[in-house]
Amino acid sequence: MKNIVIGKKSEIDKRAIIGQKTGRKIKSRKLSIGRKAKIRSNSVIYEGSKIGNNLETGHNVLIREENVIGNNLCIWTNSIIDYRCKIGNNVKIQNNCYVAQFTTIEDDAFLGPGVVIANDRYPVSPSTPKYLKGPVIKKGAKIGANVTLLPGVTIGEYSLIGGGAVVVSDIPPGSVAFGNPAAVKKTIDQLINPYSKKKVYAKILPKLKKILKKK
Amino acid sequence: MKNIVIGKKSEIDKRAIIGQKTGRKIKSRKLSIGRKAKIRSNSVIYEGSKIGNNLETGHNVLIREENVIGNNLCIWTNSIIDYRCKIGNNVKIQNNCYVAQFTTIEDDAFLGPGVVIANDRYPVSPSTPKYLKGPVIKKGAKIGANVTLLPGVTIGEYSLIGGGAVVVSDIPPGSVAFGNPAAVKKTIDQLINPYSKKKVYAKILPKLKKILKKK
Amino acid sequence: MKNIVIGKKSEIDKRAIIGQKTGRKIKSRKLSIGRKAKIRSNSVIYEGSKIGNNLETGHNVLIREENVIGNNLCIWTNSIIDYRCKIGNNVKIQNNCYVAQFTTIEDDAFLGPGVVIANDRYPVSPSTPKYLKGPVIKKGAKIGANVTLLPGVTIGEYSLIGGGAVVVSDIPPGSVAFGNPAAVKKTIDQLINPYSKKKVYAKILPKLKKILKKK
Numbered sequence: 001m002k003n004i005v006i007g008k009k010s011e012i013d014k015r016a017i018i019g020q021k022t023g024r025k026i027k028s029r030k031l032s033i034g035r036k037a038k039i040r041s042n043s044v045i046y047e048g049s050k051i052g053n054n055l056e057t058g059h060n061v062l063i064r065e066e067n068v069i070g071n072n073l074c075i076w077t078n079s080i081i082d083y084r085c086k087i088g089n090n091v092k093i094q095n096n097c098y099v100a101q102f103t104t105i106e107d108d109a110f111l112g113p114g115v116v117i118a119n120d121r122y123p124v125s126p127s128t129p130k131y132l133k134g135p136v137i138k139k140g141a142k143i144g145a146n147v148t149l150l151p152g153v154t155i156g157e158y159s160l161i162g163g164g165a166v167v168v169s170d171i172p173p174g175s176v177a178f179g180n181p182a183a184v185k186k187t188i189d190q191l192i193n194p195y196s197k198k199k200v201y202a203k204i205l206p207k208l209k210k211i212l213k214k215k
Numbered sequence: 216m217k218n219i220v221i222g223k224k225s226e227i228d229k230r231a232i233i234g235q236k237t238g239r240k241i242k243s244r245k246l247s248i249g250r251k252a253k254i255r256s257n258s259v260i261y262e263g264s265k266i267g268n269n270l271e272t273g274h275n276v277l278i279r280e281e282n283v284i285g286n287n288l289c290i291w292t293n294s295i296i297d298y299r300c301k302i303g304n305n306v307k308i309q310n311n312c313y314v315a316q317f318t319t320i321e322d323d324a325f326l327g328p329g330v331v332i333a334n335d336r337y338p339v340s341p342s343t344p345k346y347l348k349g350p351v352i353k354k355g356a357k358i359g360a361n362v363t364l365l366p367g368v369t370i371g372e373y374s375l376i377g378g379g380a381v382v383v384s385d386i387p388p389g390s391v392a393f394g395n396p397a398a399v400k401k402t403i404d405q406l407i408n409p410y411s412k413k414k415v416y417a418k419i420l421p422k423l424k425k426i427l428k429k430k
Numbered sequence: 431m432k433n434i435v436i437g438k439k440s441e442i443d444k445r446a447i448i449g450q451k452t453g454r455k456i457k458s459r460k461l462s463i464g465r466k467a468k469i470r471s472n473s474v475i476y477e478g479s480k481i482g483n484n485l486e487t488g489h490n491v492l493i494r495e496e497n498v499i500g501n502n503l504c505i506w507t508n509s510i511i512d513y514r515c516k517i518g519n520n521v522k523i524q525n526n527c528y529v530a531q532f533t534t535i536e537d538d539a540f541l542g543p544g545v546v547i548a549n550d551r552y553p554v555s556p557s558t559p560k561y562l563k564g565p566v567i568k569k570g571a572k573i574g575a576n577v578t579l580l581p582g583v584t585i586g587e588y589s590l591i592g593g594g595a596v597v598v599s600d601i602p603p604g605s606v607a608f609g610n611p612a613a614v615k616k617t618i619d620q621l622i623n624p625y626s627k628k629k630v631y632a633k634i635l636p637k638l639k640k641i642l643k644k645k
Contacts, residue, residue, distance in 0.1 A: 017256055041447060042257055042472055042490070044274050059474050060257075060275055060490055060508075062292050077492050078275075078508055080292055080310050092554065095510050095528050096546070098310050098328040098360075110553050113528040114546035114578075116311070116329035118360035118378045122406060122415045123325050124307065145528075145548035146578040146596075148329075148361040148379035163548045164578035164596030164610055166361075166379030166395075180379055180395045180596075180610045191552060200552045232471055257472055259489050275472070275490055277507050293490075293508055295525050313525050313543040313575075331526070331544035333575035333593045337621060337630045338540050339522065363544075363576040363594035381576075381594030381610075395594055395610045 007035030007053060015041040022046050022065045024083070034071065046083075058095065070107070085134065094145075101127065103134030106141075112163065114146040121151045138173065139211075140204065147182075157211045158204050160188055173215070174208045222250030222268060230256040231272075237261050237280045239298070249286065261298075273310065285322065300349065309360075316342065318349030321356075327378065329361040336366045353388065354426075355419065373416070373423045375403055388430070389423045433477060437465030445471040452476050452495045454513070464501065476513075488525065500537070515564065524575075531557065533564030536571075542593065544576040551581045568603065569641075570634065577612075588631070588638045590618055603645070604638045 004019045012018060016039045019031050026048045034053035039045070043057045048065035051073070058077030063069075067081055070089035075081070079097040088107035093099070097111050100119035105111075117135055125131035133152035137143065141155040144163035149155070154170045161167060162178025171177045175184040176191065188208070191200040199205065219234045227233060231254045234246050241263045249268035254260070258272045263280035266288070273292030278284075282296055285304035290296070294312040303322035308314070312326050315334035320326075332350055340346035348367035352358065356370040359378035364370070369385045376382060377393025386392045390399040391406065403423070406415040414420065434449045442448060446469045449461050456478045464483035469475070473487045478495035481503070488507030493499075497511055500519035505511070509527040518537035523529070527541050530549035535541075547565055555561035563582030567573065571585040574593035579585070584600045591597060592608025601607045605614040606621065618638070621630040629635065 020256075041450075041474060042275070044256060059492055060293070060472070062274055077510055078293055078311075078490070082310070095512075096311065096508075096526065100328065100360075112548060112550075112553060113530065114329075114544070116361035116378075118327060120327075122375070122408070123327060123357045123359075142553045144553075145530075145580075146361070146546035146576070150360075150378050160552070163546075163580050163598075168378075193552070235471075257490070259471060275508070277489055293526075295507055297525070311526065315543065315575075329544075331576035331593075333542060335542075337590070337623070338542060338572045338574075361576070365575075365593050383593075 003030050003047060005030070005032040006037060007033060009035055010037040010039075012037065012039045013041040013043070017042075017044040020044050020046045022048065022083075024065065026065055040077075052089065076113075084129075088139070100132075100134050100151075102129055102132050104136045106137060106139040106157075108140040109137045110142040111137075112143060112145040112147070115143050115149070116147075117149045119151045135167075140207070144178070158188060158201070158208045160191075173211055218244050218246065218262060220245070220247040221252060222248060224250055225252040225254075227252065227254045228256045228258070232257075232259040235259050235261045237263065237298075239280065241280055255292075267304065291328075299344075303354070315347075315349050317344055317347050319351045321352060321354040321372075323355040324352045325357040326352075327358060327360040327362070330358050330364070331362075332364045334366045350382075355422070359393070372426045373403060373419050375406075388426055433459050433461065435460070435462040436467060437463060437483060439465055440467040440469075442467065442469045443471040443473070447472075447474040450474050450476045452478065452513075454495065456495055470507075482519065506543075514559075518569070530562075530564050530581075532559055532562050534566045536567060536569040536587075538570040539567045540572040541567075542573060542575040542577070545573050545579070546577075547579045549581045565597075570637070574608070587641045588618060588634050590621075603641055 029047045033051045037055040040059045043061040045063045046065040049067040051069040052071035054072045062080040064083040066084045069087040072090045075093040076095040081099045082101045085103045087105045093111045094113040097115040100117045119132040119134045135149040136154045138157040140158040142160045148166045156173030159175040165178040165182040166180040167182040176186045177184045244262045248266045252270040255274045258276040260278045261280040264282040266284040267286035269287045277295040279298040281299045284302040287305045290308040291310040296314045297316045300318045302320045308326045309328040312330040315332045334347040334349045350364040351369045353372040355373040357375045363381045371388030374390045380393040380397040381395040382397040391401045392399045403416045459477045463481045467485040470489045473491040475493045476495040479497040481499040482501035484502045492510040494513040496514045499517040502520045505523040506525040511529045512531045515533045517535045523541045524543040527545040530547045549562040549564045565579040566584045568587040570588040572590045578596045586603030589605045595608040595612040596610040597612040606616045607614045618631045
């Protein structure tokens with residue numbers, strides 16, 4: 001179909017739907033997906049998004065329109081990216097997640113299973129950026145299983161949000177936060193692997209230091 | 216097929232399943248869906264429900280048997296309405312929600328993404344109304360992202376339940392409640408838009424007053 | 431297809447996918463499913479699992495490879511069992527659940543809707559048992575709606591975890607636990623049905639006693 005460009009060496013299950021029409025008015029209906037995409041059964045990708053190389057989806061994944069997505073996105077079964085999100089490179093989204101409109105997810109971020117992202121502080125608002133504020137998940141942040149992110153919160157670089165947390169306010173870079181409401185309990189620097197007795201995120205700490213210096 | 220009536224001007228994706236058989240014994244197998252339904256790919260609607268006009272579903276939506284549903288239901292991708300629920304007019308159910316058997320949702324209510332509704336206080340009980348108590352979500356109530364509603368709770372008219380809350384007891388009308396367990400923190404009258412400095416729910420407050428007077 | 435054995439009297443929807451290939455290296459690609467399976471539309475069962483008799487799935491269920499599953503599993507719409515899990519007999523998994531790799535679920539256990547199971551304490555780890563620890567849900571345990579189970583926790587025999595709980599540490603047998611973090615609040619012995627005034631789990635208590643004696 002015109003308006004759909006899919007890179008070479010892609011494997012698309014015959015039951016996937018590529019280029020689904022939206023009822024919304026959008027600027028461009030062009031859908032481009034990079035090389036080596038692997039899209040599994042009953043996943044639906046709307047028109048009007050730009051997706052990099054090596055996209056890999058589970059089954060029944062939904063990616064709506066007007067998304068800009070980098071290379072190497074893995075998004076597993078039943079997860080949804082709603083419209084007008086910005087997603088960087090090397091992002092991994094586990095099963096059963098919901099990424100709300102206007103969410104930003106930077107490079108190397110990770111969403112565990114069942115993460116739910118909200119964008120509307122006082123529902124039901126009009127679907128425009130004036131009213132809806134998606135969270136910003138900064139570079140390398142990791143969001144645990146079944147976490148809820150409230151509208152407009154920022155999760156700092158390389159922070160780890162513990163499973164089941166409800167994040168209602170910004171979390172600084174390099175933090176470990178959990179609970180309802182989520183509170184910062186320590187820094188990722190303090191996480192020690194119980195077996196090796198080494199720092200869990202030793203490789204990340206120099207990158208985090210650079211970021212903290214700049215701020 | 217006989218037993219299935221679908222109103223005029225409806226658009227039903229060829230991959231949707233309309234009139235799926237149930238293994239349960241039910242009084243009537245008739246499925247009626249009103250005018251202008253829009254049902255997207257791989258959604259499944261069972262026999263034996265009555266649904267009003269302007270139904271709109273996302274992808275992979277499941278609506279089971281013996282439901283009575285009003286006009287203008289929007290229900291987005293991967294959400295499920297289990298059997299024997301009562302749903303009013305103008306209800307909006309976001310993505311990845313689960314509405315348990317015997318739930319009542321009144322007019323104008325809103326369920327954010329990932330809402331999970333329970334109905335069985337001491338699982339596993341027999342699937343009858345004697346044992347299973349679905350929540351009652353009263354007119355205009357708004358349930359935030361990833362909220363859990365425990366069996367039999369009532370959410371009062373126009374109340375707002377904050378994201379990630381776990382509601383274990385009744386919430387009075389016009390309340391703002393959140394936390395685990397959810398507690399009433401203020402009233403919707405007190406919510407001020409930070410930009411306009413106006414009351415967020417100004418239009419709703421007169422309706423709420425009427426309801427509070429009656430009680 | 432060779433490598434796929436399905437027992438007699440099974441009903442498999444034509445839109446289900448049985449024997450889906452995995453990209454992972456696995457020891458055996460043989461998939462066996464016992465007698466009287468009932469598999470509904472768009473459910474996907476990977477190669478390389480062994481499943482007992484009377485499997486019943488909802489729609490869009492995903493069961494990955496290298497799982498060993500007993501008889502009488504019921505797993506409802508949109509739920510996922512990731513790879514390398516061990517699941518006993520008579521297990522019931524409600525809608526929208528996610529069961530992570532390396533999870534053990536013993537006989538007679540129950541997962542309510544929206545349960546999310548984690549296995550990676552410090553994401554993102556390599557997908558091996560050295561790093562990933564799934565929870566162990568012991569015989570007859572009941573996990574409430576939208577509960578989060580953190581990596582490696584054990585839920586004791588016949589315990590009941592209340593809806594919305596976040597379980598971060600082991601729960602002893604016969605406990606009632608809830609909250610975030612989940613704490614033991616009472617024992618199942620203390621649960622009284624408000625109508626009949628009888629103990630809710632009267633039939634289970636002798637079995638629990640035997641287990642507690644052995645420990």
